[in-house]
Amino acid sequence: MSDGELEQTWDGHGVGVYAVAFAPDGKRLATASYDGAIGLFELGQEQGRFHSAHEGKVASVAFSPDGQRLVSTGEDGKTRLWDASVWPPTLVRDFPPARDESYWATFSPDGNTIASVGRDQLVRVMSVHDGHLQQTLTGHESTVYRAAFSPDSGQVATVSADATVRLWDLTTGSELFTLRLPTNSGYPTPLWDFDFRCTGPDCWIAVPLTRGKLVLYRLKGVYGD
Numbered sequence: 001m002s003d004g005e006l007e008q009t010w011d012g013h014g015v016g017v018y019a020v021a022f023a024p025d026g027k028r029l030a031t032a033s034y035d036g037a038i039g040l041f042e043l044g045q046e047q048g049r050f051h052s053a054h055e056g057k058v059a060s061v062a063f064s065p066d067g068q069r070l071v072s073t074g075e076d077g078k079t080r081l082w083d084a085s086v087w088p089p090t091l092v093r094d095f096p097p098a099r100d101e102s103y104w105a106t107f108s109p110d111g112n113t114i115a116s117v118g119r120d121q122l123v124r125v126m127s128v129h130d131g132h133l134q135q136t137l138t139g140h141e142s143t144v145y146r147a148a149f150s151p152d153s154g155q156v157a158t159v160s161a162d163a164t165v166r167l168w169d170l171t172t173g174s175e176l177f178t179l180r181l182p183t184n185s186g187y188p189t190p191l192w193d194f195d196f197r198c199t200g201p202d203c204w205i206a207v208p209l210t211r212g213k214l215v216l217y218r219l220k221g222v223y224g225d
Contacts, residue, residue, distance in 0.1 A: 117144035
């Protein structure tokens with residue numbers, strides 16, 4: 001069993017690192033920092049490389065399923081797509097901006113779409129290929145912190161400071177259901193993260209609550225028998 005030995009330490013960001021993501025091949029890391037830069041790090045290499053990406057802090061970074069592209073979000077309300085196969089990363093496009101800070105964006109498993117969420121309470125689903133805003137999903141009543149696609153890329157789950165997790169059908173653009181969590185909305189924020197996984201016909205949603213609880217929901221038969 002591993003003893004958790006420290007393998008490597010990097011520095012170079014001007015201020016705190018807000019988020020980190022592994023590339024699918026496990027050989028690179030991307031970081032999002034309050035200094036407005038994204039960082040790219042090769043495992044085994046001593047120095048990271050940094051590129052100015054947003055005005056103000058960068059809130060999230062995520063690699064595409066093939067590891068060739070990177071999506072970032074920032075407090076400037078922008079969601080940006082980068083070509084991560086070259087250095088410096090080339091800006092492929094800006095997606096339609098949010099009205100307030102963008103906190104999170106993620107690729108669908110098939111690599112065709114991106115879901116972006118933030119303080120404006122909306123869920124934006126956008127085409128990777130042309131940047132077109134395909135859907136704007138409304139229903140959350142406070143900041144949306146995270147989004148995760150289902151394995152078939154047909155649904156997206158979101159978690160919000162309104163103390164709900166919602167599952168959306170991207171075929172119809174409608175909300176399938178809402179899980180109202182055992183906590184109150186308000187300050188301090190009751191939740192800001194979750195994970196969504198499917199095994200066989202069932203799916204599981206795990207939500208850590210900032211008031212000391214972890215809740216797990218089982219969605220039976222989502223993908224049939």
